[in-house]
Amino acid sequence: MTVELATRLIDVLGALLLFTMLVILASGQLFRAIYAVALQAVFLGIAGAVLAAATGNPDLWVIAGITIVVKAFVLPWLLIRVVRTVQISREIEPAIPMTLTLIAASGIVVLAFHLNASLGPVRQTITGNALPVGVTLILIGVLVMASRRKALVQMVGLFASENGIFFTAMAISQGMPLIIEIGVILDVVLGALVMGILVLRVRSSVDTDIADLESLKG
């Protein structure tokens, strides 16, 4: 596995990740968004494998494996279970008009790649377009959270932006130390669990979506 091949593969995977991000952004159905996030995690795992092969760093294999197991299966399963117990309507209502979010998303992509261009010689250490793609994924993930009404969609957006971070982290010269990666993934899972508890607690006590509560202001 030569370095050029790895770089080209990473670019392809980066493009695929961007595509799945746009799918989440444009999706009207909750389940479609959840499956897109799962798909994103799969691509992430593949990227991890590619980098592991290119750099021969055994840790990356472990990380790729964990990513696929946790992020592609555990978290989506958790989301789906919450959706089923909560029996809410499956549509995603936008808080901000769709056209506005699409314009913002494109602006973010332009900003990310412009930033990447302004970087100096350090760019070679990050294989391929990992940095701009990572930044784009993060910002569009947050944009999804800001522009969708439902709590679950916000969780989806959060997972998507975390995928962006992992993608860049792995691409940066053979990824972070193993225990850090595992710790981060553990934290993400714990965070998701707590969010799930909160959504269920509100649903059972007040029967409105937790994201609609806005009585604390001023």
Add this chain to the structure above:
Amino acid sequence: MERTQHIVRIATETGLLVLLGPLVTGYVQKLKARLQCRRGASLLQPYRDLAKLLRKGTVRSDTATPFFRAVPALVLAATVTAATMLPVLWAPSGPALLPVGDSILLLGLLALARFLLAIGALDAGGAFGGMVASREMTVGLLVEPALMLAVFSVAVAAGTTDLGELAARRDSLAALSWQAPDLLALFGMLILALAETGRIPVDNPDTHLELTMLHEGMLLEHSGPGLACIALATHVKQLVTLTLVATLFFPPGLARGLAPPEIALALGAFAAKVLLLATFLAVVESSYAKLRFFRVPQFLGLGLVSAFLALALRVL
């Protein structure tokens, strides 16, 4: 020796002012009567009034405090102490050996007399005392600053506020010869003299209608010897005011030494000046009507503005 001669001089000048005070009032009353084609009381009538009052009994208000009895004596004392500071016959040569006071202290003492009279009027309680005290203080707070400004406009040129020194310098220094500021100051002083001596445009000395009198109102509750003291104080105050105007604006005629002809000349000059000003008072009294009280501030405002302009012109 120098000091005793100085004391004798002051004593005679003050004695002169105190004794001639009632005479000037008598003269003004007489002149007013003449102008109104009446014979009028004799020139010595004020002296007879004072003598009569000294002999009469006193009626005192039941709400008045012991202080009320002390007011007449204090008012007379304040007015006569003010009189000691005026150069009537002699202009002092060098720095005063035993300085008593200058023009600011004089005006301060007159203000003290007015304050005590007002307190006395309030002490007796009742509507008239309060009303008159309020009006007298209002007139006072407009007249006092104007008088001070008029005196200042002359003092600034002379470089001192001591009246004796000022009169001495007035005729010696060429710089103090008559200029525009002096004219304005004199005009202002004459208006204020009317208010200070309680004459027609501001206050009517002869009326008995409680609502219109200003100065007389404060004497309402006093009687007997107390009233005599206050009446005398009023007469002396009138003469002090006229002498102040004379000292500031008509300096010639003040004697230097003790030679009898010099003193006679000084006495004559003093008499002429006082009679001139007294005539002015009488003429104004009989030719104007009394202003409604709330119009008086405009009238006095005129005096205040002209005094201030005198000071301003002196500076610019």
Add this chain to the structure above:
Amino acid sequence: MDGQPPLTRIVVWLGHLLVLAGALGGAAFALSVLAGGAAAPPHLALPRLFPFAEMSLSVDGLSAFFLVVVALVTAAAAIYGPSYLGAHAKAPVLQTFALAAFVACMALVCCAGDAMTFLLAWEGMTLASWVLVVSDPREENARAGLLYLVMAHAGTAALLVVFLTLADHAQAFDFAALRSAARGLDGRTRTALFMLALAGFGAKAGVVPLHVWLPKAHPAAPSHVSALMSGVMLKIALYGIFRFGFDLLAPASGPLPASWGWTVLLLGSASAVIGVLLALQQHDLKRLLAYHSVENVGIILIGAGLAMVLGGGRGPQPLATLALAAALLHTLNHAAFKGLLFLGAGSVLARTGIRNMEELGGLARRMPWTAWLFLLGAIAISALPPLNGFVSEWMTFQALLLGGVRLGGASGLLAGVAASMLALTGGLAAACFAKAFGVTFLGRPRSSHAEHARESPAPMIAGMALLALACIALGLAPGFAMPLFDRPTAELLGGLGASAVVTARGPLVLTAGGPVNGLEATAISMTVAAALFALLAAAAWVVSGWPREAPRRLAPTWTCGMTPTARFDYTATAFAKPLRLIFAAVYRPRRQIERETGPSPYVLRRLAYTGEVVDLAETMIYARVKHWVNATAQEIREYSTGRIHGYIGFVLVTLTVALLVFARP
């Protein structure tokens, strides 16, 4: 102290005696320093509390003089306090402790040798007096206390900037370093710093645009504390102005920048006239006295401003010293008679529980000592001859006339305006206190409380008598007090001490060393004038009271034949009516009369009059600023919608903007 448990009484008495001892000790120490002539000011280094600032105390002439002022009124208040607190106290022990802290802080501010001690003591003084203002936790006291705190804090913020800029240049906090650093600064920054310091200290001294808190806060405190606040705390603020104007920010040599002196002079004149005009319309005894503090601060500033203008060679040196001596003497005088008046008002409040003049009256017969001491204070504050108020005003007039006006040109005219303002103030003050004394103490009692008033206990009278004595002494023999000002004037203006200009031979004779444009001709002698006055008064008393058999009769006051009742007496509102007409532009009077008539319109059953006078500074500036601040705050508050999408949106926008703006090198 009758109404309190024994233990509290002992603690309160002990506390106050401690304060008295401190005051006397302080006075002795200060007088020794003042008598010390050119000896180096005593310097005491304090323990190093803060690593970056070395704290020290140093008492030079100016500090010593202000210590004397503090000691004088504190002694009187300490004697007066316990018996006042007994009948009137909400938390006497707390008030005693706060009083001790308050006085200690004031003394510390005077003796502070460096910026850190000064600032700590300055705010400590504010906090201690705030505790005293709100010690009686009624609603309006809390609000008054709040306004006071906010104004004081804003003033301190200004001082902070001045001190820290100087400290930054000097890399040290003590005054010597600040002084040398200030000399290094260019003229413009020094003027900016001085104006900032003037604003900071002006807020605390109650100079006109910043005086709004004073009439609200001072009356709220217990009366002996009001006396301290009005008599002394305002002076501590003036001490600040003197310290910065003449000492810290002054150039190494030559005259102070002209703008300083004229600003202070004009602020002083404005404060004097507006203060007394507003005081005239007040019917609450203590508010009236508080407004008068604004007036007297104005008079002091006129003297100080003039000294700044004439100092350093721009005008004749003796006159600059005279102006400064006049300002310092008036500081002492005002401390004495304002303290006396507040203690008098406190004694009336303690006995009748009423502060409103309209409901008092006839107290002179029931509380003779308080009445005549209050009258003495009234004569002193109205600048009437025999007493000390007149002396300092006379000296200010001399300095204004012979120094200011003779400068000629525009500055001469400005001095002329100041002189006319000062003259007007004297007249207005006399009218105001004729009303205050007359309506409160004379005539018939207009309420049951006034009817049954009894004289205050001895310690309260003793407190008042001490200050009255000070007024009389300073009034009759001011010449002897002149050496007190030698050291401060010599230090601040250099050259002649005050007594050289104003010869201290018994009577106050204004002679300079040698003729300076005719200066030596003006001489008055308060002692001789007072002796003459007493002699003549005795003579008149004897003549009018000659033992004669003439009948003496008591009769009701003449009211056109009707039997007079308390309703006949002239009220304070009526007394001040002519002035409301004359100065309508300043007061903007508003009145409302309800007339309830019987069957025919001419049968009047009930007539209710409510009149109100407006403090222009308050309505024009403060009400508007408060309204604007609240309105904008309310507007901004609408933006926080509480929706989580907004929160996330802000995070996203902040990040993108930061990346766009800052990411590029």
Add this chain to the structure above:
Amino acid sequence: MTSNLLWLAPLVPFAAGLAMLLVRDRRALAALDVGSSLAVLALAAAIARRVAVSGPVSALGVFRADDLAVLFLLLVGLLAVAVAIATVGWMRQELARGQMRKDRLRWYFALVHGFIATMVVTVLADNLGILWIAMEGTTITSALLVGFHGDKHGLEAAWKYIIVTTIGISFGLFGTVLVYGAAVAAHGEVFAGAMNWSSIAAIAHKLDPGIIRIGFIFVVVGYGTKAGLAPVHMWLPDAHSQAPTPVSALLSGALIKCALLGIIRFHTIARGACGPEFSGGLLLLFGIMSVVVATPFIIVQHDIKRLLGYHSVEHVGIVALGLGFGGRLGTYGALLHVINHGVTKALVFLVAGDAIGRYGTRDMRVIKGYLGVAPFAGTLLLMGAFSLAGTPPFSIFVSELIILRAGLAAGRYASVAIFLLMVVVIFAGLILHVGQMAFGTAEATVDRQREARSPLLGMLLLSSVMVLLGLSIPASLDRLLARATEIVLG
């Protein structure tokens, strides 16, 4: 220099937390709570002595205690003890008032100790990844605590808290990744301890400024959200007002400071890589925005806890301002302000909690005459309010003075002017509200029971520290602050 004190410090509260899950009785839980907090403080003091004697100490390659960390550790320890003492009495009152259910007590204490453990790890972490993980840990534990009461408002606040701060922290992670990448690039290959702050700070000048600049922006916005810098502060008033009082005290007092520590760590790296102007300028901007944005909300606020929340935003802004002014003085003042504000804010939160308990409402217009109801707590409330507003005899005045002087030294007159103006306006607003609360007369319905001893003890501990720091800065603290400043300035 390794010392096993370092990994013991976080372990003690964590173990105590687990132990508490097994205990049901309130008194035992309280005893365990106070005991473990005292242990944390003791360990902190021991570490402080060790570091003072022999310089920075590290353990397990992951933890490292330098003077900066010790400063924050002492603050966390002190607040933990004070809050634990206050919780004893507070919990009894809450149970009596039915606010807290008995069966959920052990979860509450366990979560509080989990929260303290994660904060200790954050402070002691040398590895930036561990720092992030611990920060995420604090978010999770405190989110559950914020929503502990289970009412609608509590859950809403918890949701906003966890979502917004998790986004913020993920930005922080991305920033950490970038800095790590730059470090690896500068070093040529992955070296041992590449993610340790000490090693990165050592080679800071060799790092590529471009990527560090982007990384620092992500960190400032990320950890800034957690610290409550405006305009990303909006979750803070909601979370601090709905959390139970001791948790609010810990949140405002300690947690915000840990987030600031994160920013300070990266501030040092950024100073080394791209010079002091960049990171200082950014911090100054955020500081000014925080002070300006907090002011209107403080003036027209009606809810006492939201008022204190916004006040925390202002004071975080002041610390950022101090760092922004930079130089020895600015940093010294900022670090001192961290301590002062932590102590004072915790005190005022505890007193506010007592007042809310007694009056049953948070609306300051209803709470009247608190001085009459609870004299000691009322006086402490006034003292705390004056201290927060920056009046001298108290500590915050000293640190604001130093920061002001640094501002003037740095020649940034405009921001000093804005800062002073806002401080005066906030002074007016705060004293107006607290004055209304303290004075006047309380209605009859107010709970006038005698003040419980333990909350008072906790409050007195904090107020004594506040007054002590107000009147003087002890020599030992001064040395610690000086050394910490050296570390921050690199």
